[in-house]
Amino acid sequence: MIHTGEKPFKCDICDELFSESGTLKRHVRIHTGEKPFKCDICDERFNHSGTLKRHVMIHTGEKPFKCDICDERFSDSGNLKRHMRMHTGEKPFKCDICDKRFSDSGSLKRHMRMHTGEKPFKCDLCDERFSESGTLKTHIRIHTGEKPFECEACDVKFTDSSTLKKHSRIHTGEKPFKCEVCDKRFTRNDSLNIHTRIHTGEQPYKCEVCDKMFSQSGSLKSHIRIHIGEKPLKC
Known part of the structure; x- marks a missing residue:
């Protein structure tokens, strides 16, 4: 059948x-x-x-499933398949609202909450709400002070594994995220995304006062100081 x-x-x-x-x-x-x-x-x-x-x-x-490209190992084949898309750049899941694409369905589902504003996960200690259960779990460690993830190179501790992973690249020099336009490499995916805007000209951050657009949230934050009277830097 x-x-x-x-x-x-x-x-x-x-x-x-x-x-x-x-x-x-x-x-x-x-x-x-x-x-x-x-x-x-x-x-x-x-x-x-x-x-x-x-x-x-x-x-x-x-972890019986190994990536043939970087030797990272996984406990199930699905996680390996999703990981492989990091190397291939494949993003088969598309947001119908903004056309942004993702390598796995879970990431698309979490992304959709950005459009809907849905935050189904609430902290019982401070009532702050989150769009992802993992973000809530990490947030709770702010209250508890728990930092279960320790760097083996320098013993610095972190509240979540992803921050530890990014930190470890300081020691290893690994830069797994490559710009497809100019081949420049980065230690973090968000750094690559910001860099890519140089090539695309994308400016997703808008000043609500004067409608000026910016490619980085930090640039918008610095610009807003003009409107509120702070002028540490000339815009």
Whole structure:
């Protein structure tokens, strides 16, 4: 049936069709909330045996999937596939509002909240809201003072792994983000994005007072001082 495209198995709840009964059975658990597969280490439960298998690798540290380009390893093939798009530059997921493209569906979903303003994750300590659960988790460490990620080269500690990863490039000299126009390389993706605006002429930051446009948020911030009476730099 996979080859013929036939999908004879239908979900009675949402009418989605499937080619195999087993796939339908797993799908139904989304509706019922059933999670029959339990991790023996931490007791977390899952609705699919494959999800449990990937989860267990968090405990074991197993990372069987390796990138052939940079040798970074991953616990599941999906993460490796998304990682490969960093090297290939492939961005198959497009925002229908602003046409910005992304390498994975999760990034697109998070990006959409920028347009909708949705912030579903709230800090119980200060009521600040966030568009991503990971950002909330990192934010909570401001309250707790927790810095679980330590640099092995200089022992500086960080609240999140991505900041540690960016910091580590100071020691390694790694610059994985390359400008496709002039081949200049950068340690951070956001630095590449800012640089790219030199070539594209994009100026996404607008002064609400005089409508002047800027390529960097810092430049806009410096410009606004003219309007509020601060003049540390001539605009």
